[in-house]
Amino acid sequence: MFAETLEAVQSSPSKRAAYVRFVLVALAAIVLFKTFWFARWGGWTDRELADFDAFHIVALHVWRGDLDQVYHFEALLKMQMEAAGGATGFMPWTYPPQYDLLVAPFAFLPVGVGYLLFTTATLALYLVTLRAIAGRNFAQVLVILFPALAITIGCGQNGFLTGALIGLVCLNVERRQWLAGFALGAMVIKPHLAIAAGLYLLMTRRWIALGTAATVVLVSSLLCTLLFGWQIWTAWLGAIRESASFLEQGFYPLFRMISAYAALYKAGLPASIAFWGQAAVAGAALLAVLLGPVRNASSKFALGVTVMVSVMISPYAYDYDLPMLGIGLALILPELAKLASQRERSAIYGLVLLAGAYGLLQSGRLAVQFGQKADPDQHFAPAIGGFALMALLVLLLRLLLRGMQPSPALPRTAQATE
Template sequence: MFAETLEAVQSSPSKRTAYVRFVLAALAAIAVFKSFWFARSGGWTERELADFDAFHIVAQHVWRGDLDQVYHFDALLKMQMEAAGGATGFMPWTYPPQYDLLLAPFAFLPVGVGYLLFTAATLALYLVTLRAIAGRNFAQVLVILFPAMAITIGCGQNGFLTGALIGLVCLNVERRQLLAGLALGAMVIKPHLAIAAGIYLLVTRRWIALGTAAAVVLVSSLLCTLLFGWQIWFAWLGAIRESASYLEQGFYPLFRMISAYAALYKAGLPASTAFWGQTAVAGLALSAVLLGVVRGAAPAFTLGAAVMVSVMISPYAYDYDLPMLGIGLALMLPDLARMAGPRERSVIYGLILFAGAYGLLQSARLAVQFGPKADPDQHFAPALGGFALMALLAVLLRLLWRGTQPAPALPQAAE
């Protein structure tokens, strides 16, 4: 079976070492290649902007004293066109001011160098955290997560940073609640990905961690207010409202989104119906956390499920957020063989692989068929990643409903 093939990765120390080295070498090669791409070296002097370009633009405007302008989409579009040297795809900015502050030092580096430093640092933090959680299952998780990690490196996004922060919450929640709270509070840079973890801490009464997280959010918000003024919060909220209208009109590359909203909208449903579908999925995702506690599943398994469903709550979720699934899978693997049969494990591994690879493969198809500047809105490109995560949620709910009961045994073939 597919599950047994992937699990064979960890069958011996030599195999585990070989797979880990291969995956890490491949990720390093992608990062080095993309650093030249971001630096516009060689034949990439004319290219559209990617995500880290947007990070670099925002970092520059932190020091120019007009940070609120990046939250006004007309002004931001002009900044991005100027950076691209002409027309480019538009990337709205809806990150909280805390993330702007985190990016500020990268303004002093060329974009290619900044990309390489940001990617290498966040990837290293993610891998160290993942290794501490996964243990001997590290190689298997790396193989399953490889497509998601590759696409995160390719665009220079922050999926490794958010994955590492949630991983640090999980590592410290039992014995070092203060550290867990600091990591959860740092998730203010992308708060919608921390909702499920926060619910888990609330249900399990981790008051020190929750209090620490709240303090981090409060102190960082006050610092941003002192540095950028009260207007930064109004600008940020205005950008969120404007972004919501853009999402409703399908202006984002929805085929790379992994939300139920994107999947349903691209399937032809009205935006209002797709939104209610997203609301239902978010409710089920949060109920998975409660279900794990009520049904008596192992704490690590329940926490792993909470991490996995974190990427299913917001309508605005991309494939570069999927490294978080690696943290959840690493937490669940020790109990997965007992709670899930080979077919269920095969489905879980396959859905994670598919969700990570789909956007990458679809982007490559569009580029080959219609050129590197192909508009996905003008060509058929469904958002199947969202359907994959909905199916994954269904499997998780089934396992959590069984609780402490072992997976049903497969019928034995007659001899």
């Protein structure tokens, strides 16, 4: 069966090493290819902007002193068209000011060089963190996660950074709460992906971690206020309201989204019904976080479920956020064989693969059939990733509700690497 095939990846040290080498070489090749693409070398002088281009544009405006303008879509669209030399895609800016500070240094680098440094640094941090958590299951997780890693590299997004931060929370929550709290606080760059982890820390009374996270958020917010002025927060909140309206009207490339909202909306349901569906899924995801400790799941398994459902809470979640799902999968794998049947494991692996691969394959199909600037709204493309994650959530809830025996607590970082 499918589960047996994937689990055979780790059947021997030599086979594990071979698969790891293959995946890492493939990822390096994609990074190199996309570096040329972002740098506009060769035949890519006339290309549409991608996510890292947006990061670079914002970085430039940090130093120009008009950062608040990037939160106004009409002004940002003009900036993007200027950078693209013409038409560009739909890329509103809704990141908190803390992320503006993070990307600011890239203004001093060409786009291609900045992309290479950002992607290689965050990918390396993510892989080191994933390896520390996964241990001997590292090769299996890499194979299952490969499509999600490839698409994150392709657009130059920050999924590796957020995945690594959540991974650091998991590695340190037992014995270095201050470090776990620092990593969780740094998730202020994408706060909607930290909701589940915050709830888990609250449920398990990790007060030092929660206090440290709150301090990081407050201090970084104060720094942003001092640097950019109070108006930056008004501009940011205005951008969030504007993006909610854009989401309701379906302006985003919803087929790349992995949320229940996107899945239901693209299936033809009205936006109001799709939002209620998203609310129900978010509630079920938070219930999964609560059930872990209640049903006597081990710290490792409960954390794994928490991380996996983190990407299911917000209606605004993309396939490039899926590296976080790999952290959760690595945490639950050691116990999955005894808690889930072979069929259930096959379904879990397959759903993770589908969620990561669908947007990649669909983007490729649209580009081949209709050109690089194909509009998915004109050529119907459903949001299958959202349905895959809803099914995955049902499976995780089923495992938790089935009941578990108490297991050892989360091991030390050193033990996890054995």
